[in-house]
Amino acid sequence: MAQRTLKWVPYDEQKDLWPGGRHIIAQHDEDSVVVYQAYNKNIAEYAAKNKKFDGAPGFSTTRMTWIKPQFLWMMYRAGWGGKDKNQTNVLAIWLRKDAFLGYLRSSVQSSFKPGQFATREEWQKAISTGKGGGCVRLQWDPDHTPDGAKVPSRRAVQLGLKGMTSFMDGEDILDIQDISEQVLEQSKFVSAYATEGLSTPLETLLDLSDDPQLEQVLRIEEEKPVVAEQQAARAEGKARRAAKREAKKKKKQEAGEEDSSEGEEGSDGGEPEGATGEAGPKETTE
Numbered sequence: 543m544a545q546r547t548l549k550w551v552p553y554d555e556q557k558d559l560w561p562g563g564r565h566i567i568a569q570h571d572e573d574s575v576v577v578y579q580a581y582n583k584n585i586a587e588y589a590a591k592n593k594k595f596d597g598a599p600g601f602s603t604t605r606m607t608w609i610k611p612q613f614l615w616m617m618y619r620a621g622w623g624g625k626d627k628n629q630t631n632v633l634a635i636w637l638r639k640d641a642f643l644g645y646l647r648s649s650v651q652s653s654f655k656p657g658q659f660a661t662r663e664e665w666q667k668a669i670s671t672g673k674g675g676g677c678v679r680l681q682w683d684p685d686h687t688p689d690g691a692k693v694p695s696r697r698a699v700q701l702g703l704k705g706m707t708s709f710m711d712g713e714d715i716l717d718i719q720d721i722s723e724q725v726l727e728q729s730k731f732v733s734a735y736a737t738e739g740l741s742t743p744l745e746t747l748l749d750l751s752d753d754p755q756l757e758q759v760l761r762i763e764e765e766k767p768v769v770a771e772q773q774a775a776r777a778e779g780k781a782r783r784a785a786k787r788e789a790k791k792k793k794k795q796e797a798g799e800e801d802s803s804e805g806e807e808g809s810d811g812g813e814p815e816g817a818t819g820e821a822g823p824k825e826t827t828e
Contacts, residue, residue, distance in 0.1 A: 546636045546716065546717040548743055551743075553741060554737055556742070556744065557737075560685075562696045563695075564682055564699070565697075566747070566748040568746075570639065570746070571639075573716070574638065574716050575639050576635065576637075576743065577609040577611050577635050577701075578632060578634060579608070579616070579632075580628075580629035580631065580632050580633070582628045582630060584598070584599045585600055586630075586631030586720050587631075589601075590633065590718050590719055590720040594710065603710055604705075606677070607704070609701050609703065611745075612685065612698045613743045614685065614687070615683065618686040624729075632721050634718070636717040638715070641713075641714035645678045645706075646701075649680035649759065651681075677703070678703055678704075680702075681699070682697040683700065
């Protein structure tokens with residue numbers, strides 16, 4: 543089994559190339575699609591060495607396991623490998639492209655949506671039993687920026703696999719690599735205020751336009767213009783409010799410095815409280 547190479551590029555060079563709406567965005571070529579998972583060290587080491595999961599210590603073959611084509615969604619879920627002891631090691635998994643497309647075709651939406659099934663009862667039966675001996679559950683979630691903030695205008699897909707023997711025994715897998723060291727290195731560049739120096743795996747649109755039936759199953763859709771306008775307006779409003787808060791904070795600090803310099807004869811000459819230059823708590827982004 544030939545070893546694959548994960549291609550990394552500066553995040554700032556590709557972030558604006560990703561379309562809004564629901565699309566499959568991933569690192570892919572003619573015969574493979576890269577997906578990501580995070581496990582504890584024992585499972586990850588076994589999988590990377592044996593190129594399969596069946597037989598890994600602690601790996602359950604009966605539970606649903608989720609794969610994610612978009613790297614940053616995986617980083618959000620795993621906290622860049624620091625969220626908990628069961629997600630310390632991030633794996634890049636090269637799936638056979640035909641296998642990945644097969645997962646998509648047999649997938650069932652995680653919540654009932656009219657169109658794929660005529661009734662809720664039919665959907666419930668499909669999501670419980672799956673097709674071909676395995677179950678594939680499809681879910682769209684908000685995409686995320688490197689620091690974990692939501693990107694409401696873009697959805698990221700994740701697939702839940704249960705009883706999918708061809709995945710667990712490695713038949714659908716071309717390569718598995720533990721990329722935890724690269725993840726740790728790149729996490730140093732993650733900030734809510736800047737992404738300079740950050741590199742992420744190269745990811746591009748997986749074009750499914752030649753398969754309208756699959757597009758319909760996945761509910762692929764472009765970002766609605768009105769949504770884009772609303773997001774831009776909200777972002778502009780948020781920036782204005784942040785600027786006002788900063789100006790108000792600066793004004794208070796200046797007033798505090800003037801007050802503390804008066805009537806303090808005999809003080810030790812230390813800086814007044816609030817004028818030490820320490821930053822306040824980071825504003826939450828969600």
